[in-house]
Amino acid sequence: MIDMKLLRTEPEKVIAAMARRKENVDIDGLLALDKEKREILYEAEQKKAEQNAVSKKIPAMKKAGEDTTAVFAEMKELSAAIKECDEKLRALDEKITAIAYTIPNIPNPTVPDGDTDADNVEVRRFMEPTVFDFEPKAHWDLGKDLNILDPETAAKITGTRFTVYRGAGAQLERAITNFYLDTHTTKHGYKEIFPPFMVHRNSMIGTGQLPKFEEDAFKVAGTEYFLVPTAEVPVTNMHRDEILDGTKLPVKYCAYTACFRAEAGSAGRDTRGLIRQHQFNKVELVKFTRPEDSYAELEKLVADAEDVLQMLKIPYRVVKICIGDLGFTAAMKYDIEVWMPSYNRFVEISSCSNFEDFQARRANIRYKDSAKDKAQLVHTLNGSGVAIGRTTAAILENYQNADGSITIPEVLRPYMGGKTVIEKD
RNA sequence: GGAGACGUAUCGAAGUGGUCAUAACGAGCACGAUUGGAAAUCGUGUUGUCGUGAUGAGCGGCACGUGGGUUCAAAUCCCACCGUCUCCGCCA
Numbered sequence: 016m017i018d019m020k021l022l023r024t025e026p027e028k029v030i031a032a033m034a035r036r037k038e039n040v041d042i043d044g045l046l047a048l049d050k051e052k053r054e055i056l057y058e059a060e061q062k063k064a065e066q067n068a069v070s071k072k073i074p075a076m077k078k079a080g081e082d083t084t085a086v087f088a089e090m091k092e093l094s095a096a097i098k099e100c101d102e103k104l105r106a107l108d109e110k111i112t113a114i115a116y117t118i119p120n121i122p123n124p125t126v127p128d129g130d131t132d133a134d135n136v137e138v139r140r141f142m143e144p145t146v147f148d149f150e151p152k153a154h155w156d157l158g159k160d161l162n163i164l165d166p167e168t169a170a171k172i173t174g175t176r177f178t179v180y181r182g183a184g185a186q187l188e189r190a191i192t193n194f195y196l197d198t199h200t201t202k203h204g205y206k207e208i209f210p211p212f213m214v215h216r217n218s219m220i221g222t223g224q225l226p227k228f229e230e231d232a233f234k235v236a237g238t239e240y241f242l243v244p245t246a247e248v249p250v251t252n253m254h255r256d257e258i259l260d261g262t263k264l265p266v267k268y269c270a271y272t273a274c275f276r277a278e279a280g281s282a283g284r285d286t287r288g289l290i291r292q293h294q295f296n297k298v299e300l301v302k303f304t305r306p307e308d309s310y311a312e313l314e315k316l317v318a319d320a321e322d323v324l325q326m327l328k329i330p331y332r333v334v335k336i337c338i339g340d341l342g343f344t345a346a347m348k349y350d351i352e353v354w355m356p357s358y359n360r361f362v363e364i365s366s367c368s369n370f371e372d373f374q375a376r377r378a379n380i381r382y383k384d385s386a387k388d389k390a391q392l393v394h395t396l397n398g399s400g401v402a403i404g405r406t407t408a409a410i411l412e413n414y415q416n417a418d419g420s421i422t423i424p425e426v427l428r429p430y431m432g433g434k435t436v437i438e439k440d
Numbered sequence: 441g442g443a444g445a446c447g448u449a450u451c452g453a454a455g456u457g458g459u460c461a462u463a464a465c466g467a468g469c470a471c472g473a474u475u476g477g478a479a480a481u482c483g484u485g486u487u488g489u490c491g492u493g494a495u496g497a498g499c500g501g502c503a504c505g506u507g508g509g510u511u512c513a514a515a516u517c518c519c520a521c522c523g524u525c526u527c528c529g530c531c532a
Contacts, residue, residue, distance in 0.1 A: 090512040
């Protein structure tokens with residue numbers, strides 16, 4: 016949510032930010048509505064002050080036996096005028112929030128220029144892209160041959176963009192999940208959360224998925240619930256309308272959830288394999304920080320996500336997202352992309368963002384250090400730590416052997432009963 | 441799913457149409473007094489938010505789960521929704 020005070024005092028900053036994003040937002044119109052609202056608000060408050068003053072005198076008048084008929088008539092008119100003001104205010108507020116909710120976050124000045132993901136800037140790499148002395152297969156072929164990934168059966172029971180994992184495939188997915196959660200909770204100091212997989216509308220608004228991107232979400236028929244598109248939504252909203260203890264920041268959570276995405280507009284893209292599914296597993300990292308610490312915490316967040324890939328020994332690179340590819344809610348974002356031999360390129364496996372106070376303002380999440388202090392908005396951050404389904408795909412492809420078997424990364428073996436290789440059963 | 445009770449500050453809780461909502465009373469917390477130090481005791485303080493001021497003081501508005509309604513006036517009366525608890529049913 017845009018800061019209305021910033022908009023009032025320094026509209027040129029907001030206008031420049033929107034121009035960088037190539038967003039067409041009617042800032043002048045919004046300012047005019049805001050001005051009108053404040054004028055009417057003042058009028059309404061004057062009238063209410065009068066109403067309160069008169070109301071206070073009425074009991075005394077009655078006690079003294081005075082005739083209150085005239086006063087009542089006057090007050091009735093005043094009351095009607097107040098009601099009229101309140102109605103105008105409500106209508107204006109509705110218009111203002113409707114516009115405000117469609118304004119994206121102000122990007123950090125260091126966000127690189129560019130129009131598409133091709134313009135993202137590579138920051139660093141880990142390992143070199145995997146080299147094979149045989150013709151490597153795509154993970155969907157490996158999964159089929161090993162009988163561990165079964166999209167056909169998923170289509171039979173549900174539809175496209177779902178996968179049934181079987182046997183060692185299911186075990187591998189579960190091993191990765193536990194490895195990620197264990198590493199983040201013990202090594203990196205995050206508190207594990209297991210949230211609901213459905214949330215109500217306010218939570219989706221709080222983190223910015225709604226109202227603008229409703230077609231991307233699955234809504235549960237007959238309810239007002241949405242399937243979570245990421246654990247970011249339930250976990251960030253845990254502290255909605257709360258004032259956190261500033262001395263306890265940063266608060267760091269990690270959470271596993273299944274994630275559900277309609278993938279509207281992705282028809283025909285990544286139709287094979289685990290890359291783009293309606294349901295996928297992910298461990299998410301979420302932080303609530305002091306404003307002055309948020310960028311340092313973003314770097315640490317990325318490092319924590321990278322660490323699990325380093326332990327898995329999967330080649331990856333980190334890119335800084337350019338202005339044209341920056342999401343609606345983010346002020347700055349890094350993606351981590353793993354090497355995917357079947358695509359012959361790097362594929363996103365984690366997105367780490369600093370939202371600054373954008374989500375905190377929507378969700379009303381603040382902090383203060385002591386009772387005397389004024390509550391201030393926190394900064395929120397999150398990042399995948401990391402996507403599990405895509406990890407499975409990356410392991411199958413990067414750890415495949417000439418005979419079609421898969422060597423299990425060392426750190427996962429304790430999670431798979433000591434098994435070292437996945438072979439056709 | 442059925443029946444009932446409830447939702448007021450950090451917590452417990454009073455207030456059942458006006459002149460006690462910063463909100464009784466109790467507890468907690470902060471500061472001060474007392475003490476060699478502590479406990480106990482006493483005193484003072486302790487919500488958030490919006491508008492207008494300078495990000496101050498002051499002034500004014502709003503908030504008693506949420507949203508409506510009745511009324512000159514609503515924590516109080518009415519309606520809807522949300523949530524909590526108890527009993528019954530069902531279930532993992």
